[in-house]
Amino acid sequence: MPSASRTFTLTGMTPQPSPEAGAAVKAADRAHVFHSWSAQDLIDPLAVAGAEGSYFWDYDGTRYLDFTSGLVFTNIGYQHPKVVAAIQEQAAKLTTFAPAFAVEARSEAARLIAERTPGDLDKIFFTNGGADAVEHAVRMARLHTGRPKVLAAYRSYHGGTQQAINITGDPRRWANDSATNGVVHFWAPFLYRSRFYAETEEQECARALEHLETTIAFEGPGTIAAIILETVPGTAGIMVPPPGYLAGVRKLCDKYGIVFVLDEVMAGFGRTGEWFAADLFGVTPDLMTFAKGVNSGYVPLGGVALSQKIADTFGKRPYPGGLTYSGHPLACAAAVATINVMAQEGVVENAKRLGETVLGPGLAELAARHPSVGEVRGVGMFWALELVKDRETREPLVPYNAAGEANAPMAAFAAAAKKNGLWPFVNMNRTHVVPPCNATEAELKAGLAALDAALSVADEHTV
Structure with missing residues (x-):
């Protein structure tokens, strides 16, 4: 070890x-x-x-x-010498290149990330950060299902871009909320300040899942493209979900044909003592967003990990989205070095x-x-x-x-x-x-x- x-x-x-x-x-x-x-x-x-x-x-x-x-x-931490050296080496070799090409740093970063994601989340779409990762995950879910709505939790943060801030469940949303982006908010479990009058984690879990299924029913299951949750909500308070909750959400998504999205922008890459927080709960989403810890923030990078069924949607059908700096070589080289440092150390x-x-x-x-x-x-x-x-x-x-x-x-x-x-x-x-x-x-x-x-x-x- x-x-x-x-x-x-x-x-x-x-x-x-x-x-x-x-x-x-x-x-x-x-x-x-x-x-x-x-x-x-x-x-x-x-x-x-x-x-x-x-x-x-x-x-x-x-x-x-x-x-x-x-x-x-x-x-x-700051200024890890192995990651700094990797960025310098990549800058000397190939500072930047358009995203439509196969580039070594990009390919290797995708491979190393896919090795660590749960289940069959083996395709990696690179973004510039966490907010645009959420934007693209939601777009993928809507295109995959043909449905317009997204369900997201209060006490959450998913980013500052227009769609991501509407999905967010904290007050930063208020001044930006157009109420036209097809987002419906619900209460996720948080026993210390329970909205369900629960006295135990078991009660909180069961009642939160019942509340979510009721929300699905009243919104119309056939209108809901995705449910998005931070695996462990970060900025909103680091509320570790009770045992069984995320597995219960997974079952509801399967029951109603809804795409399950986990936001691991903050919780991913070692923060919870696992490569991804999803590993704590034995749950595999359909889409998973990441950023931040993927390269310790040394060069901006984020992304979406796609399951095979979502990726297959775009096998013969072009995905209508992209970024000029998707999979930027400097950022990906930093990710390769960071992941290797995390494994080696x-x-x-x-x-x-x-x-x-x-x-x-x-x-x-x-x-x-x-x-x-x-x-x-x-x-x-x-x-x-x-x-x-x-x-x-x-x-x-x-x-x-x-x-x-x-x-x-x-x-x-x-x-x-x-x-x-x-x-x-x-x-x-x-x-x-x-x-x-x-x-x-x-x-x-x-x-x-x-x-x-x-x-x-x-x-x-x-x-």
Whole structure:
């Protein structure tokens, strides 16, 4: 079995502080960069000077342990030398080429991905990222079935493009929702905040499946092309589905001739301690989207893995879709190197082992000490702490989709974490613990200590 430890050594060094250079970077950013999901005049982006492994640092020389993995994509950390070298080698060999040709890096990336996808998901359509992967998966499902509708869950995120944002189930959809894209939302299981008055996982699973089948019946099974779910919802809260739920959705899709799509953009490539989160549940979808961890975000890349029956739809019928940079050689070379690094260095095994032995127990200990922690949930290197004002009532620490002064308790928590050298992932009333999948035990314990101190600040806002 490959070693579960990282084989490259962090220097532990940061550049000499250069506040003047940082100020210049910040000034150019503020003058010209338009940032996503932001009120432009209200943000203050940190100027980043460099990154390595699980850390990054600013121009003042302040170093942060990154418990966000970027946006949950640096699954092998920053600047892994083998992947950097592979990108450099590919750039020297063939920097770019049109997607209609067979190119070695593209072919090899597709082969390595197909080797790891569940079931017969052996055909790979490359995109530039996760959102357009979702766009194409939905298009494929509609063309395959001849049906217009897509069912998607509340508490989900599927991307920022027009179709993907309409499928999304969190507030980022609201300002973009045209209500004309054939999307119907339903409640997926989440026992801690059950919509089904469930008291056990078994009840939550059964009632969620009943709710979904009722939704199918009332929408008309013959109108539904696809059901799309994040295998383990990420940004919406890392809610690991109860045993039997995804298998139940698979059965409903088979019963009604609906295409089952799993979104593994965030959960895939080792994040859950398996190559794909679907492996945790023994479920094979008809289509599966991926991005982020496929090459640790080093060069933008995403894709759709197709089952044989979906691929056969386009055997003699042209697929009406494509991208100029589909299977870009630099991105695919980064994917080949990343997958090989993950296999050689036991990165998936590391995520599973340290999730079970360090993160899970360590976060449970924090929950026992801090009244602001209502629930700990997760798997592998994919965890969330639900922060609450009151454990008994489960009132969130801040209101749903809070902003400004209403979000002050979470802002204070995040500031305390950063003061202790930890960059946290904060969303609504939660902090997600999503370090690189090859983080070391020492790094995780350092992060837990910083979280411990920051949670004391959150505790100040409990009743």
